Amino acid sequence: MRGTHRAPVALAASLVLLAGTAACGGDGADDGTVTLDYLSLAWQAESIDANKALVDQWNEEHPDVQVRYVQGTWDNIHDQLLTSFMGGEAPDIIHNDASDLTDFANGGYLADLTGLLPDSLLADIPEQSWETTTYNGGIYGVPFLQEPRVLIANTELLQESGVRVPTPEDPWTWAEFERVCETLTRDTDGDDDTDTYGVAWSMKEPVSQSVNLSLSTGGQIFYREDGENVIRYDEADSAVAELIHRQVNEDGTAPRSSLGMSGSDTLPGFFAERYAMLPLNFSFRQQVQQQAPDGFEWSVLPMPSGGGPDGLVQGVAPQTLSVAEDSDHQQAAADFIAFLTRADHAVDLARGDWMLPTSETALADPALNTPDLGWLTGVELAARLRPSPVLGVRGYPEWKDKIAGPAFQEYYNGAYDVAELRDRLTDDGNRILDRYQR
Numbered sequence: 554m555r556g557t558h559r560a561p562v563a564l565a566a567s568l569v570l571l572a573g574t575a576a577c578g579g580d581g582a583d584d585g586t587v588t589l590d591y592l593s594l595a596w597q598a599e600s601i602d603a604n605k606a607l608v609d610q611w612n613e614e615h616p617d618v619q620v621r622y623v624q625g626t627w628d629n630i631h632d633q634l635l636t637s638f639m640g641g642e643a644p645d646i647i648h649n650d651a652s653d654l655t656d657f658a659n660g661g662y663l664a665d666l667t668g669l670l671p672d673s674l675l676a677d678i679p680e681q682s683w684e685t686t687t688y689n690g691g692i693y694g695v696p697f698l699q700e701p702r703v704l705i706a707n708t709e710l711l712q713e714s715g716v717r718v719p720t721p722e723d724p725w726t727w728a729e730f731e732r733v734c735e736t737l738t739r740d741t742d743g744d745d746d747t748d749t750y751g752v753a754w755s756m757k758e759p760v761s762q763s764v765n766l767s768l769s770t771g772g773q774i775f776y777r778e779d780g781e782n783v784i785r786y787d788e789a790d791s792a793v794a795e796l797i798h799r800q801v802n803e804d805g806t807a808p809r810s811s812l813g814m815s816g817s818d819t820l821p822g823f824f825a826e827r828y829a830m831l832p833l834n835f836s837f838r839q840q841v842q843q844q845a846p847d848g849f850e851w852s853v854l855p856m857p858s859g860g861g862p863d864g865l866v867q868g869v870a871p872q873t874l875s876v877a878e879d880s881d882h883q884q885a886a887a888d889f890i891a892f893l894t895r896a897d898h899a900v901d902l903a904r905g906d907w908m909l910p911t912s913e914t915a916l917a918d919p920a921l922n923t924p925d926l927g928w929l930t931g932v933e934l935a936a937r938l939r940p941s942p943v944l945g946v947r948g949y950p951e952w953k954d955k956i957a958g959p960a961f962q963e964y965y966n967g968a969y970d971v972a973e974l975r976d977r978l979t980d981d982g983n984r985i986l987d988r989y990q991r
Contacts, residue, residue: 587618587882589889590644594625594872597839600905604893607901611892618885620646631656631950638662643877645886651685651696651944652761652870658693659947664876665691669887674894682911685871685940694873697894698908700835701856701867701934702762703927708850710737710749710829721855721933724865727770727796730857734806737829753811753819753828754797759961760953762832765868765941766793770859774978775942775949781990782946784982786975792859794964795971802967812965820844832856835931839907842926853927855934865934868941871911909935948989952982 591608595601601624608622623644625633631653637643643662657663670692675683678696686694711718716733719725725733734751741748756762764774772790776783800807808828811819816833817840823831824846831837841851858864874893876886892898896914900921903910909931910916916935921928943949960977963969 585617587885589618589620589646589880589882589886590623591620591646591889592623592625592644592648594627594630594648595906596626597906599907600902603901603905607893607898611889618882618889620889634662638877638879641879643879645877645880645882646889647875647877648872649694649875650870650872651694652941652949654686654693654873654875655688655945655947655949657875658688658691662878663693664878664880664883664886665693666695666876666887666890667692669876669884670695671891674891677896677914678894678911679913681939682871685869685944686873686875688945694875695890695894696871696873696911697899698872698903698906699869699911699935699938700908701869701931701938702766702832703835703930703934704752704830704854704856705823705833705837705841706830706852706854707823707826707828708852710826711852718852719854719857721865721930721937724855724858726860726864727793727857731796731800731804731806734800734830735804738806747805747808749826750808750828751806752800752830752832753814753822754801754807754832754965755814755816755819756797756812756962756965757815757818758958759812759965760957761870761941761943763794763957763961764943766856767791768866768868768939768942769793769856769864771863773942775946782948782986784952784979784986786978791971791975794961794974798965798967798971801965809966812962824849830854835909835927836907838927853930855930865937866939867937868943869938870941870944872906872908946986948986952985956981956985 593604595604605622608620612619625648630649634643634647634657638657654663674695682696682699683692685696686692714736716736737749737751738747739749740746767774767790770789770792772792774784774786774790776785797807801809801812816831816837819828819831820840822828824844838853845851855865856867874890876883876890880886894912896912899910899912899915900918903915904920916932921932923929957978960974964974
């Protein structure tokens with residue numbers, strides 16, 4: 554999933570170059586060869602290499618349909634793509650994530666892939682993943698990579714504390730997690746200042762994790778009533794947010810200073826034993842592995858459970874591959890997407906991005922079913938992932954930026970209570986959603 558840890562690449566320059574080489578999708582050479590432009594947002598070296606290798610393999614095997622790799626970045630991808638769509642200069646094949654498809658699908662910029670994809674691909678990706686890219690009966694992207702949120706923990710501190718180590722089969726409850734954080738919080742030199750906090754919540758971008766983790770306690774925040782989207786913020790919706798607020802403002806088991814940090818910002822403190830655990834997206838394991846000091850041992854644990862059979866459920870917005878509506882070669886573009894997401898190729902892409910494939914065949918691959926670097930924990934959590942409640946909600950980006958982001962940040966910092974948070978999220982939020990649904 555996209556985030557602030559994505560390395561910047563000059564997408565604007567890429568799109569300018571793209572506009573100069575192909576107008577309104579792929580082009581055709583005098584000899585009849587079709588050229589498709591593939592805008593990739595891969596950013597890690599391993600992922601870029603995996604993508605380019607698959608493009609090269611396709612081009613070798615398909616001399617009549619050549620794919621041109623165009624490097625992009627997650628930074629401002631929505632605005633960049635909107636500009637290219639409106640200018641008739643969109644690439645044929647578009648890498649993005651499911652949260653960005655709603656407006657583009659409603660605007661008529663993306664092709665409906667119904668009837669263009671092979672049955673084998675449709676069957677290999679579970680229905681819960683297809684739901685993230687399906688609007689009004691059309692399929693506007695192939696969901697191919699996903700990641701749960703997990704706890705990255707200091708193994709030595711866990712062992713020293715004597716706390717029970719959770720597994721996906723026997724996770725901590727949220728209440729147990731609070732107690733564990735109290736145990737891990739330490740004043741080692743007796744000066745009344747906390748030296749190690751049990752957990753550090755990085756809340757520079759608080760909205761998606763606040764919404765997606767609410768599913769574990771039976772919440773959702775975005776609901777459908779009488780055929781329309783509405784925002785509610787009842788007890789089940791707010792339970793995790795209230796826990797975070799408690800840890801920062803009452804229990805002292807989480808530092809206030811981390812609330813303005815990105816996930817990457819918390820890593821130095823984690824390595825210095827300032828924080829015992831970090832809730833992070835699964836792909837952060839790569840940064841942890843690369844940056845950890847010699848001898849530093851870390852573990853990947855499931856996020857706590859809200860109890861019951863659905864207690865480990867959390868929302869996700871998978872990475873996606875779409876075809877531009879203006880592409881002159883929609884079937885050829887869909888064929889390339891099917892090639893790119895074939896199970897054996899999906900394993901390569903997942904390993905390159907340190908994420909999980911949506912393909913059930915790929916998830917069963919031995920390369921991913923290993924305890925090394927927490928891969929097996931992620932695979933075991935894959936079945937608990939559900940479409941983020943924000944998907945398909947028109948007006949969500951405005952609500953996130955104008956209402957929810959500031960409201961959650963102020964709440965977590967202790968500026969007001971949950972009743973005030975509820976009013977801010979729902980009153981102004983529902984007015985925004987109503988405007989988009991008129």
